[in-house]
Amino acid sequence: MLREQQAAFVAVLRGVSAGLLDDAIIPGSIAAEARMAIYRNNVLGNLAACLQIAYPAVEKLVGADCFAGLCRDFIQARPPVCANLYEYGAEFAIYLEASKSLKSLPYLADVARLEWAVNIALHAAETPPLDPGALAGVDVAETGFVRHPSVSLLILRDDARGIWEAVLLEDVSKKDALLAAIEISAAAVPVIVSRSSGTLEIMPVTAPVFDFALILLSGFPLADALEATTPDEAPAMLGMFLAQGLFAGIVPASSQTKTHETNKENHPCQT
Amino acid sequence: MPHSESRKCEALLSPCAGIGLRIPHHTAFLTAKPKIGWVEVHSENYFSGPELRALEAVRADYPVSLHGVGLSLGSADGVDEMHLARVMALCDRIQPALVSEHLAWGRIGATALPDLLPLPLTRESLDVFCMNVDRVQTALKRTILVENPSTYLQFASSSIPEPEFLTAVTRRTGCGLICDINNIFVSAHNHGWDALDYLKTLPAAAIGEYHVAGHCTATGAAAGLLIDTHDRPVDRAVWALFEVALQIIGPRPVLIERDADLPSLEELLAEAVMAQKIIDQVSRRDANAA
Numbered sequence: 001m002l003r004e005q006q007a008a009f010v011a012v013l014r015g016v017s018a019g020l021l022d023d024a025i026i027p028g029s030i031a032a033e034a035r036m037a038i039y040r041n042n043v044l045g046n047l048a049a050c051l052q053i054a055y056p057a058v059e060k061l062v063g064a065d066c067f068a069g070l071c072r073d074f075i076q077a078r079p080p081v082c083a084n085l086y087e088y089g090a091e092f093a094i095y096l097e098a099s100k101s102l103k104s105l106p107y108l109a110d111v112a113r114l115e116w117a118v119n120i121a122l123h124a125a126e127t128p129p130l131d132p133g134a135l136a137g138v139d140v141a142e143t144g145f146v147r148h149p150s151v152s153l154l155i156l157r158d159d160a161r162g163i164w165e166a167v168l169l170e171d172v173s174k175k176d177a178l179l180a181a182i183e184i185s186a187a188a189v190p191v192i193v194s195r196s197s198g199t200l201e202i203m204p205v206t207a208p209v210f211d212f213a214l215i216l217l218s219g220f221p222l223a224d225a226l227e228a229t230t231p232d233e234a235p236a237m238l239g240m241f242l243a244q245g246l247f248a249g250i251v252p253a254s255s256q257t258k259t260h261e262t263n264k265e266n267h268p269c270q271t
Numbered sequence: 272m273p274h275s276e277s278r279k280c281e282a283l284l285s286p287c288a289g290i291g292l293r294i295p296h297h298t299a300f301l302t303a304k305p306k307i308g309w310v311e312v313h314s315e316n317y318f319s320g321p322e323l324r325a326l327e328a329v330r331a332d333y334p335v336s337l338h339g340v341g342l343s344l345g346s347a348d349g350v351d352e353m354h355l356a357r358v359m360a361l362c363d364r365i366q367p368a369l370v371s372e373h374l375a376w377g378r379i380g381a382t383a384l385p386d387l388l389p390l391p392l393t394r395e396s397l398d399v400f401c402m403n404v405d406r407v408q409t410a411l412k413r414t415i416l417v418e419n420p421s422t423y424l425q426f427a428s429s430s431i432p433e434p435e436f437l438t439a440v441t442r443r444t445g446c447g448l449i450c451d452i453n454n455i456f457v458s459a460h461n462h463g464w465d466a467l468d469y470l471k472t473l474p475a476a477a478i479g480e481y482h483v484a485g486h487c488t489a490t491g492a493a494a495g496l497l498i499d500t501h502d503r504p505v506d507r508a509v510w511a512l513f514e515v516a517l518q519i520i521g522p523r524p525v526l527i528e529r530d531a532d533l534p535s536l537e538e539l540l541a542e543a544v545m546a547q548k549i550i551d552q553v554s555r556r557d558a559n560a561a
Contacts, residue, residue: 003347006379034492035424046385083341125319
């Protein structure tokens with residue numbers, strides 16, 4: 001009974017159903033719908049605030065009113081699945097990409113992808129990066145690497161990072177000058193975002209480096225990654241990843257869960 | 272279940288004023304190290320990242336109370352185990368003086384709504400709520416405090432008055448209560464309850480903390496209702512009700528809560544001084560009367 005009541009309450013709150021309330025709620029001098037609207041506004045306001053915190057550049061690019069409308073539609077389509085609100089909004093870039101009204105801003109979805117990766121990096125557990133000394137005496141070829149929780153791999157449009165950086169500047173004249181100088185370009189640029197040593201790093205990399213990192217960070221052992229890259233370059237690449245703190249640990253290859261993914265538009269709570 | 276360990280923790284927090292510490296105040300707070308008895312934070316803001324590090328720095332000098340908003344203790348689906356695991360990890364790191372949640376729910380099926388939604392107060396809800404409180408207390412190996420909510424509607428199916436429902440929860444689970452004075456004021460206004468009766472019905476011995484906060488009046492179709500906004504100073508009428516609560520229930524730690532339109536840290540601390548003055552006045556009066 002309670003389960004059905006709560007499911008019906010959520011359906012009314014989300015505007016999916018108009019039923020329930022006249023019989024279930026004591027109206028008094030104020031209509032049941034007006035009472036429900038207080039809860040609806042709280043939920044919308046809290047979720048919109050989360051999106052605003054995660055996507056400040058997107059808000060600046062589309063304007064506050066448009067952003068508020070986008071938030072309302074997104075929240076309606078994708079309500080949160082867990083109570084940790086730092087994880088809410090992972091799919092916003094996909095939603096923006098699908099929106100026909102935003103086609104005039106072709107870089108917008110990639111700016112959102114970058115913002116989400118930054119959001120992940122900023123709120124990731126403060127796990128120490130792998131100490132390279134931990135590899136001493138280990139059969140490195142058969143070793144799997146654990147992705148540091150702050151790390152995301154992205155393939156972005158060439159213009160997305162510059163637009164993101166410029167649009168968040170407080171100094172209007174500097175911002176306008178920077179935006180005017182950006183060449184709109186859909187060329188693909190691989191990027192690794194991390195914050196393993198406390199400082200946010202957004203590192204553009206070459207395609208081979210990106211592929212090598214993708215294989216390792218997906219849980220495949222070094223031997224598998226070596227098959228996909230030029231062995232001569234592998235030690236330098238591995239050294240760069242270690243210096244960058246992209247790993248949180250090592251595990252024997254057989255115990256690794258392998259998931260091939262670039263940027264995480266899913267999160268632990270998603271079902 | 273044995274809860275002697277947690278009772279010891281609660282006793283560590285003396286009946287003095289604390290503030291709700293919010294992220295924008297971290298730097299000012301850690302720099303000024305103000306003279307304040309304790310602080311309370313929303314657990315969900317500190318599961319990871321630099322915020323957790325800041326909280327550890329605060330904890331080095333102050334008792335900390337962890338106040339959750341996401342466990343959804345009223346949910347018919349039970350407690351979200353992943354969320355509970357995060358709360359457990361945070362408790363291990365921070366060793367809080369108090370841990371608390373709400374008489375509310377927010378999660379059903381695959382949807383988790385970030386608000387304190389109202390619960391029909393029925394026998395079934397009581398069973399569900401107590402089962403969920405038990406689960407949390409068993410996992411955390413301590414008792415928690417449950418806060419009375421501000422509500423804007425009442426269900427026709429409710430058969431148990433709210434203070435009696437809370438009393439039953441304390442008896443069945445051994446949990447304590449947060450007596451949120453502003454929430455009593457808001458709900459009493461919205462539903463025509465008698466705030467004094469409410470305070471007298473609550474089990475005084477189970478109350479481990481007071482909350483006070485600001486509220487506003489709704490406009491439009493809901494005009495006439497009060498809304499618990501935490502976006503302004505504590506209303507004079509709420510201070511007056513707090514004084515009455517102190518006389519009925521006795522002194523407890525009291526928290527100044529502000530979540531929106533945050534004032535400066537100094538303004539927040541000034542409200543805590545106000546709360547402390549009221550506690551001291553009532554205590555002196557009681558001592559003289561005795």
